[in-house]
Amino acid sequence: MNSIHAVKAPLRVLMLEDDELLRDRVLVPQLQRFGFDITAVGSAAELDRYTQAHWPDILILDVGLPDADGFELTCKLRAQMSDVGIVMLTGRNTTADRVRGLSEGADAYLTKPVDTDLLAATLYSVARRLRASQAQTQRHWRLDADDWCLLSPSGGMVALTKTEGRLLSKLLEKPNQAVSRDELIKALTANVYDFDPHRLDSLIHRLRKKAQRVLGVPLPLTAVHGEGYVFLLI
Template sequence: MSIYRVAVLEDNDALREELVYLLISEGYHIESFGEAAAFMLAHTQEAYDILILDLGLPDVDGIDLARELSARREETGIIMLTARGELSDRIDGLSAGADTYLTKPFEYDELLAHISALLRRICMKRAQGVWQIDAARQQLEAPDTGAVFELTASEVVLLVELAKKHPSHVSRAELIRALGEDFMLYDERRLEKLISRLRTKLLESFNASPIKAIRGKGYIFKESIELKYGKL
């Protein structure tokens, strides 16, 4: 079974079931939806790697949904699968954020080829060594393996500040202010303990701790790091 999550958003029950059967037989982890609202609820809880998207949905136009995902800087690969075959439709779909635009009827082998290509892109991004912060879920995702590490609220604040300044360092004063504290009244040993606990957790979970102290200046995250959804 593939470690990647694929969502099928299609309001035609027969086609949706056919797609699910095909993709499961190819070893993909599949979840299917007939409406955009149900998909977004599940996607917000745990993001899908690929979305196979019909445009003629009962509750929202698929073009608008793709735009919403793109506006949030989602990394989900989008394959639009639709009966709308005009050139203007294809341009609209690709402009909205689709990676691929396929018209019905379509060839299953072509769909599978596009899924494989999108997954290769995801693998390459993870191989580039980018740590990702999911602030909403208070999680840090490791590069390469995609392993997820649970964070406290304070740890999220620290990592977001380090990501904002990457590849530069962040001063102690900036970190303390980000925590909502007064730098002049704050005991810096509390910050040191917080950083130490976070570095220890990273070492135990990932055998690596990219957080480094810069003597007299503050701290730096030595590897690439970004916010998973939205702007830093």
């Protein structure tokens, strides 16, 4: 029996590893047994497409990639995703490589072959550090773990309906970026053709009024003409 237990909400792990055999036959199934919600890609281009819509809790990155240098990619990702954990997993095991990986922004540097227990323990350790840091410094709008409450930067709380939670979850997947009306409607219903588009505007209007009433501050949810809506966290 594994000695590491999964937390209530599975950690979302995105793995970038171009060795298909190692990735799909060894690492992915073994990490799934530890309770991780894991997605695996084989190139930097695939990773870029995935992270346009979804941010994981932790990234696992190789150094030797078919279309990117892992060290440079780590530096770039750290600048883009300050709150995402990065674990480098590579065959390069010199002290200079370790120092460079950690200096470029990795939270941990492991070498292949890696014991799966050690990898899992490292992922949980990184997640604990990140969550502790976020709890101390978090000063932005966010949803609770179950999307039932919206939390304000000052610590206020607004209870949400299921529909409101779905709407805000979609908007907060891409903060500070316009989310199209079509994307938002798809998040609200499976029957998009039967959905009255005016319901979206009414829902957002009610949500703004609720936040203002409960918290006494405006909700930073803004319409973008011709595109959709954006939730501003800056």
